[in-house]
Amino acid sequence: MSKPGQRVLVTLRKMIVSGELAAGERLVEIPTAERLGVSRMPVRMAFRTLEQEGLLSKNEGRGYTVRTVTGEEIAGAVEVRGVLEGLAARQAAERGLDPNAQALLQQCLETGDALFAKGYVTEEDMEIYHDFNRRFHQVIIEASGNPAIGHALARNDHLPFASVSSLAVDRNDMAREYRRFNFAHMQHHAIVDALVNRQGARAEALMREHANATMRYADLFGAAHPQQEGLKVIRDM
Structure with a gap:
């Protein structure tokens, strides 16, 4: 993963950990990229990694949802x-x-x-x-x-x-x-x-x-x- 992608990944992971991104919250590429001031590509890569890590679940339509983690x-x-x-x-x-x-x-x-x-x-x-x-x-x-x-x-x-x-x-x-x-x-x-x-x-x-x-x-x-x-x-x- 590129350095911008790694930064986005760490940032999103930290936001999930801290509760800034709450369980059940829906995440979509463009609004998230605008919120973080980056392009869509590192956000897309971070979403996929966070899904693999069990922190996000992919929606049937667009985007992802923050999972509840105990x-x-x-x-x-x-x-x-x-x-x-x-x-x-x-x-x-x-x-x-x-x-x-x-x-x-x-x-x-x-x-x-x-x-x-x-x-x-x-x-x-x-x-x-x-x-x-x-x-x-x-x-x-x-x-x-x-x-x-x-x-x-x-x-x-x-x-x-x-x-x-x-x-x-x-x-x-x-x-x-x-x-x-x-x-x-x-x-x-x-x-x-x-x-x-x-x-x-x-x-x-x-x-x-x-x-x-x-x-x-x-x-x-x-x-x-x-x-x-x-x-x-x-x-x-």
Whole structure:
């Protein structure tokens, strides 16, 4: 997806999370594009992605409708992702990383280190994080040597905020976002250390913890306001 498309996707996802786009609200390309000040194409692409993520449902006529999403639904999907990615990490560690996989993971770590070294993040930084974070997870899934894990994750990704790519960034509190994403990146370092040292059980536990940090560390990084209670469930990796 292009950078404009990614920005529109993140913006719409955040609007759904915060309730600015309420459950049951109908969305159509042209009014949405005018509202966001963009062309129709990135909006069209974002709508399709949000439908795949389970946040929008396609109408029989034109446009889409914002789905009702419960905290239980999100928590269940994230838990499943943690189990699957934990299994991938354990199997990758037990098999041993090949030099290419290890080099790719190291590149992800170095990119993240450079990103967070300056002590703050911007919206553009979050686009960089989105890309290398997705690559980090994909390398581990492929390194497991178990194609069934990827297939199962692809099905689970259609549930709301189950995908590792489903990031919702609070542009109004980038200091908190820095703490949140920097913490997730420190977990990346621990996971790679376990993989390189072929510590299967540790790699699995760390990967499951990484997935479920969305729920357990929400308060640490600043919970949402009561009227946005769902936000704290989905705003972490």
